[in-house]
Amino acid sequence: MIVLGLFVVAIISGITISQSQARNKARAEVFQSLAGRWNGRVDPGGVSYNPRFEIRVDGLPGQITLHTGSKNQSAYTRVHFNWPSRIHLRVAPEGFSTWLRRAIGGGDIQIGEADFDQTFWIETSDPEWAREVLTPVLRRGLLKLRESGGWLSQSNVTLDVGRSGLILGVSRVLVDHRSSLEPFIELAVAALKACRGGGPAVGVVLAAVETKGGSECPVCGHAVDQGITCSTCGTPHHGDCWKYLGGCAIFGCQGRVKSRAG
Ligand SMILES: [Zn+2]
Numbered sequence: 233m234i235v236l237g238l239f240v241v242a243i244i245s246g247i248t249i250s251q252s253q254a255r256n257k258a259r260a261e262v263f264q265s266l267a268g269r270w271n272g273r274v275d276p277g278g279v280s281y282n283p284r285f286e287i288r289v290d291g292l293p294g295q296i297t298l299h300t301g302s303k304n305q306s307a308y309t310r311v312h313f314n315w316p317s318r319i320h321l322r323v324a325p326e327g328f329s330t331w332l333r334r335a336i337g338g339g340d341i342q343i344g345e346a347d348f349d350q351t352f353w354i355e356t357s358d359p360e361w362a363r364e365v366l367t368p369v370l371r372r373g374l375l376k377l378r379e380s381g382g383w384l385s386q387s388n389v390t391l392d393v394g395r396s397g398l399i400l401g402v403s404r405v406l407v408d409h410r411s412s413l414e415p416f417i418e419l420a421v422a423a424l425k426a427c428r429g430g431g432p433a434v435g436v437v438l439a440a441v442e443t444k445g446g447s448e449c450p451v452c453g454h455a456v457d458q459g460i461t462c463s464t465c466g467t468p469h470h471g472d473c474w475k476y477l478g479g480c481a482i483f484g485c486q487g488r489v490k491s492r493a494g
C-alpha cells in the first residue's frame with residue numbers, strides 16, 4: 233500500500249514538473265520572439281524557477297521577471313531597469329496602500345488629468361520633475377494597463393523610480409502572449425526614456441548610488457531600522473517596501489524569501 237502511494241505521488245509530481253516545464257518553454261518562446269527588438273537574452277528557467285528575459289535599452293540593462301503567485305504573494309510581471317535615480321517617484325493605484333503616504337514623505341501630487349489623478353496615487357521627491365516625466369503617452373499606457381484586468385479584477389499597476397532603478401509592475405502574469413507582453417515592455421521603455429529625458433533635475437549618479445552602502449532601503453531610500461533582509465543578496469528592505477515590490481528590489485536579484493533584520 234505504501235509502495236502504491238509513493239508510486240502515485242511520483243506520477244503526480246512527474247506530471248506537475250512536466251507541466252511547469254512546458255509552461256516555461258512556452259514563455260521562453262514568447263520572450264525569444266521579442267529578443268531581436270531589445271537585444272534580448274532569454275534564461276529559459278528551470279524546474280524551480282521561472283524563465284527570465286534580459287534586455288538592453290540605450291545601453292542600460294533591464295530584465296523581465298514573473299511570479300505566478302503563491303499563498304503569501306500575488307502574481308506579478310515586472311520590468312526592471314538598472315537606472316538608479318536620486319529622485320524618487322512612485323505611482324500606484326489610489327487606495328492601494330495608505331503606507332505610501334509616509335514612504336517618501338510627500339503627499340499625493342496631481343497631474344491635472346482627472347482620470348489619471350483619480351486612479352493613481354503619485355508620490356515623488358520632485359513634483360516638477362514628475363509632472364514632466366508622466367507624459368500623456370505614459371499616463372494613457374498606465375491607465376490602460378490598470379483597466380486591462382477587467383472591471384472585476386483591476387490590475388495593481390505600479391511604477392517605481394529610485395535607488396533600485398526603474399520598475400514597472402503589474403499584478404498579473406503577462407508573459408503568455410506576445411500581444412500582452414510587448415506593450416507592457418514598451419510602456420516600461422517609454423517610462424525609462426521619459427525619466428532619462430526629464431530635464432536637468434535628474435540627478436543620476438550610478439557610482440554614488442552603488443557605493444552608498446549602509447542600511448538604506450533600496451525602494452524608498454530611507455534608513456531601515458526594523459525590516460526584512462533578502463535571503464539571496466542580504467539587502468535590507470522595509471517590510472512595506474518589500475511587500476510593495478513583491479520581493480527584492482536589487483537589480484538582478486531574484487530573492488523573494490525574507491529573513492528578519494535587526
Ligand atoms: Zn523602504
Ligand SMILES: [Zn+2]
Binds near residue numbers: 485487
Ligand atoms: Zn536580493
